[in-house]
Amino acid sequence: MTQQLRKSAYAPLYDFIPAAGRPRLIADGLLWNRLPLPFDLNHVNMWLIEGANGFSIVDAGFNNELSTQSWDEVFSNVFAKKSVEKIFITHFHPDHLGLGGWLAVRTSMPLQMTAPEYGMAQWLTDENKAHELETLYRAYYIEAGINGETLESLMNRRFGYKKIVSPIPSTYVEVKPGDVVRLGDRDWKIIDGYGHSPQHASLYSEADKIFIAGDMILPDISPNISLFPDSFQSRNPVAAYLETLNRLRDTVPDDVLVLPSHGAPFRGLHQRAGELIVHHERRLEKLRDVLKSGGPMTAIDAARGLFSHRSIDRAHDMFFALGETLAHLVYDFNEGRIKKDGSMYSLT
Numbered sequence: 001m002t003q004q005l006r007k008s009a010y011a012p013l014y015d016f017i018p019a020a021g022r023p024r025l026i027a028d029g030l031l032w033n034r035l036p037l038p039f040d041l042n043h044v045n046m047w048l049i050e051g052a053n054g055f056s057i058v059d060a061g062f063n064n065e066l067s068t069q070s071w072d073e074v075f076s077n078v079f080a081k082k083s084v085e086k087i088f089i090t091h092f093h094p095d096h097l098g099l100g101g102w103l104a105v106r107t108s109m110p111l112q113m114t115a116p117e118y119g120m121a122q123w124l125t126d127e128n129k130a131h132e133l134e135t136l137y138r139a140y141y142i143e144a145g146i147n148g149e150t151l152e153s154l155m156n157r158r159f160g161y162k163k164i165v166s167p168i169p170s171t172y173v174e175v176k177p178g179d180v181v182r183l184g185d186r187d188w189k190i191i192d193g194y195g196h197s198p199q200h201a202s203l204y205s206e207a208d209k210i211f212i213a214g215d216m217i218l219p220d221i222s223p224n225i226s227l228f229p230d231s232f233q234s235r236n237p238v239a240a241y242l243e244t245l246n247r248l249r250d251t252v253p254d255d256v257l258v259l260p261s262h263g264a265p266f267r268g269l270h271q272r273a274g275e276l277i278v279h280h281e282r283r284l285e286k287l288r289d290v291l292k293s294g295g296p297m298t299a300i301d302a303a304r305g306l307f308s309h310r311s312i313d314r315a316h317d318m319f320f321a322l323g324e325t326l327a328h329l330v331y332d333f334n335e336g337r338i339k340k341d342g343s344m345y346s347l348t
């Protein structure tokens with residue numbers, strides 16, 4: 001999930017966008033696959049990497065009929081000659097892992113992902129944990145200053161994850177930060193990223209200068225950086241994301257081909273990382289202005305101020321607006337710029 005749609009400043013590298021079910025070659029042995037999404041953010045990218053022994057898939061797409069139909073086409077157009085040997089998942093979000101279990105069953109191949117992402121997906125789909133999750137979220141909303149009908153509508157929308165992902169396989173292959181995995185005939189280093197999900201895995205081919213970014217760096221939008229009440233994610237997601245962006249600039253060269261999960265492939269990794277850092281600095285500044293003029297306020301009132309440019313009354317919008325606001329409040333709290341008295345935030 002993402003926010004802040006803007007027109008891309010990056011020149012298109014290809015004169016096409018692949019149609020659903022029709023992956024297109026964008027580099028030697030590397031295909032761009034694109035599936036539609038039923039949201040404002042209307043598509044997600046996946047990457048098919050060809051090797052001597054078969055194809056490796058990076059990300060699985062959202063679990064709905066349109067996606068399975070598109071995969072059917074990919075199986076008959078691309079995988080008919082060479083089968084799937086590996087499935088790699090960048091992170092647990094439903095537009096990435098959604099059809100992971102389905103693909104694993106279909107190809108008899110395990111999913112490869114980091115332990116925190118797998119753990120998060122299992123936790124969210126575990127019937128026995130449903131009550132724990134509900135209790136955590138109710139407390140989180142109340143603490144933020146939400147009650148009455150608004151609280152109930154938020155509670156009703158929240159627990160849909162297991163409906164939009166295919167069953168999570170009971171075993172998987174764990175990958176760790178710094179590991180080198182072989183996908184296709186290339187070696188890829190796992191670059192860990194934080195703030196958007198528990199331990200997001202991007203892939204870097206040093207030999208071919210290709211960076212499969214997942215959701216960590218996107219060309220047109222900024223990845224959602226939110227504080228949610230779960231135990232897998234960073235307690236200071238904005239700091240974790242800024243650290244990730246700075247580390248990417250230090251460790252991955254600027255001239256890589258960046259393959260993002262949303263939007264089109266682009267070049268300019270360092271510039272885009274810099275823009276995303278500035279984006280969060282501006283959000284922090286705006287939040288300070290809101291607290292300065294409004295005095296002590298709850299997190300949900302701070303969210304209304306931070307999102308003054310649009311309505312956040314819909315449960316879906318409120319959920320993400322509150323998560324993002326809390327992430328930025330916590331950042332400034334840790335920096336000593338904000339204090340909290342009960343549920344009320346104000347500048348120090």
Ligand SMILES: [Zn+2]
Binds near residue numbers: 001091093196197
């Ligand atoms: Zn995501």
